Amino acid sequence: MAEANDLYGSIYQNLLDAGCDQQTVKQCMTFVKDGRYVDMIPILTKHRKALLGVIHKGQEQIDCLDYLLYKLKKM
Secondary structure: OHHHHHHHHHHHHHHHHOOOOHHHHHHHHHHHHOOOHHHHHHHHHHHHHHHHHHHHHHHHHHHHHHHHHHHHHOO
């Protein structure tokens, strides 16, 4: 039974480390308790997409700053 607890704790910690909100963590952990691991895939895929969107937005902002710095250095 220790392995089940370790898996539960590991998944819980991973969800927190991935930045999932409490609602998502609660929903996913309910699936884990019920052995419905596959049901977490759409939820986690959606969260991943949101995180990737943040990264892309940040990259666009960095690109804008790099361009502005380039232009300023040429003045």
